[in-house]
Amino acid sequence: MNTIQHITNHKQKERQFLHLLGDALYIGTFGYGGPAVLALAEQRLVHKKGIINEKDFMDTLALIQILPGAIGVTLMGHIGYQAKALWGAILVPAVFALPSFVFITLLSWAYFRFGNLPFVKSMFTGLGALVVALLVNASLLIGRSVFKRITYREYRSIIISAFTFIGFHLLHFDVIWLILFSGLLGFLFFYFTDDPQDTATLNQKAVMISDIGAKPSAPIYYIKHYIPVVMLFFIAIVACLFSPIVADITLTFLKIGALGFGSGFTAIPLIKGVVVDQLNWVSALQFRDGIALGQITPGPVFITASFIGYRVGGIIGAFMAALSVFTPSVVAIVFLSSIHSKIGSLKIVRVTIKGFLSGFFGLLIAITFHFGFDSIIDWKTLAIFAISLFYLLFLKKDTIWLILGTIAISLLLV
Numbered sequence: 001m002n003t004i005q006h007i008t009n010h011k012q013k014e015r016q017f018l019h020l021l022g023d024a025l026y027i028g029t030f031g032y033g034g035p036a037v038l039a040l041a042e043q044r045l046v047h048k049k050g051i052i053n054e055k056d057f058m059d060t061l062a063l064i065q066i067l068p069g070a071i072g073v074t075l076m077g078h079i080g081y082q083a084k085a086l087w088g089a090i091l092v093p094a095v096f097a098l099p100s101f102v103f104i105t106l107l108s109w110a111y112f113r114f115g116n117l118p119f120v121k122s123m124f125t126g127l128g129a130l131v132v133a134l135l136v137n138a139s140l141l142i143g144r145s146v147f148k149r150i151t152y153r154e155y156r157s158i159i160i161s162a163f164t165f166i167g168f169h170l171l172h173f174d175v176i177w178l179i180l181f182s183g184l185l186g187f188l189f190f191y192f193t194d195d196p197q198d199t200a201t202l203n204q205k206a207v208m209i210s211d212i213g214a215k216p217s218a219p220i221y222y223i224k225h226y227i228p229v230v231m232l233f234f235i236a237i238v239a240c241l242f243s244p245i246v247a248d249i250t251l252t253f254l255k256i257g258a259l260g261f262g263s264g265f266t267a268i269p270l271i272k273g274v275v276v277d278q279l280n281w282v283s284a285l286q287f288r289d290g291i292a293l294g295q296i297t298p299g300p301v302f303i304t305a306s307f308i309g310y311r312v313g314g315i316i317g318a319f320m321a322a323l324s325v326f327t328p329s330v331v332a333i334v335f336l337s338s339i340h341s342k343i344g345s346l347k348i349v350r351v352t353i354k355g356f357l358s359g360f361f362g363l364l365i366a367i368t369f370h371f372g373f374d375s376i377i378d379w380k381t382l383a384i385f386a387i388s389l390f391y392l393l394f395l396k397k398d399t400i401w402l403i404l405g406t407i408a409i410s411l412l413l414v
Helices: 002-030 034-048 056-062 071-114 119-148 152-169 175-191 196-211 223-242 244-259 267-278 284-296 301-336 340-345 347-375 378-397 399-413
Strands: none
Touching: 002 034, 002 071, 034 056, 034 071, 056 071, 056 301, 071 223, 071 284, 071 301, 119 284, 119 347, 119 378, 119 399, 152 347, 175 244, 175 267, 175 347, 223 244, 223 301, 244 267, 244 301, 244 399, 267 284, 267 301, 267 347, 284 301, 284 347, 284 399, 378 399
C-alpha cells in the first residue's frame, strides 16, 4: 500500500510539474514587458492555479531584486527549483524564455536579410523613436527606485549617477569598470552612514524575504539531479569548440548577465558598451533596432542578446547568447535559495546594490541622450516619440498596442 501511495504521489508531482511548464510557456508567450510579465505570472500561478501562494510570490520578488539578470527568468528559476530542484531551475525558465528566443531569432533573420528594404527602414525609423520613449520611461521608473525622495540625503546617489554619466557619455570609459566602481562607491558612501529612510525600507525588505524558501521538493545531493547541469556544460563546451566566436559570445554574455542589476533596461548601456563600443559586433543603429525587436517579442528585455548573437554567430550564436545571459541569475537564485534571508539583510549587499543601481541610472540617462540625438531626426520621429511617451506615462496600457501602432504610423508617414 505504501509503495502504491508512493507511486501515486510521484505521478501526481510529475503532472504538477508538467502543468507548471505549461504555465511558464503561456506566460513567456503572452507576457509583454517586465511589469506585464510579473502581473501575468501572479495572475496565473497564484490566483488561477495556486502553484505558489501570494506571500511566497511577493517574497520571491523581494529576493530577486538583489540579483542580476532578467526578473522574469529569475522568478521562474526560483519557482522551478522549489518544484523539482535543478531540473526545475533549468527547465522552467528555459520554457519561459523559449517563445521570446524563437521570435527574436526569426525577426533577426528577417532584419539582416531584408533590413535594407525602404519600408523596413521606415518601420525601424519609427521604432527608433519609440525606443527613446521606452528608455525615458525606464529612466523615470529606475530613478524613482534609486531616489526615494529628492532631498540633500540623495546627493551621494546623484554623485554616482553623474560619475557614470560623464564617464560613459563624455569620457568613454569602459562600462564594466564604471559599474564595478559604482558598487564600490555605494559601499563607501552608504555603508558608514545611517540613512533612516534607507534603513526602514531595507529592513522592511529583509522582513519580506525572511520567510521565503521552503527547501526544494527533492534534495540536490543526489547525483541524478546534476545531470541537467552536466548536459548544459557539455553543450556549451561543444558549441565553444565548434567556433571561437561562439566562445567569445558565451563569455561576453555571461559577464553581462552577471552585472545586469535592476531590470532589463538597466542592462542596455552595459550591452552597448561591450558589444558596440568595445567589440564592434553591431553598429549603434543596429543595436537600437535590436532593442526595438526585443520589444516586439514577448518575455524579457535581455533577449536582445540573441539578436546580437545571431548577427555574430548565426543560430548557434543566438542560442548561446540567450543561454549565457540568463545563466548567472538562475545560478544565483539556486545558490541563494537556502540562505537568502541572511544575504538580503546584509548591509554590505544592500549598499553595494544601491551603488550599482545609481550607476546604472546614470548610464541609462547617457544612452537615452545618445539614442535621442540619433533617432529623433525630424518632426515625424519627434511626434512618434511624444505620443509614445504620453502613452507610457499616462495611459499605461499594454505596450504591444503601442508597438503595433508605431509600426503602422511609421509605414504611413516616415
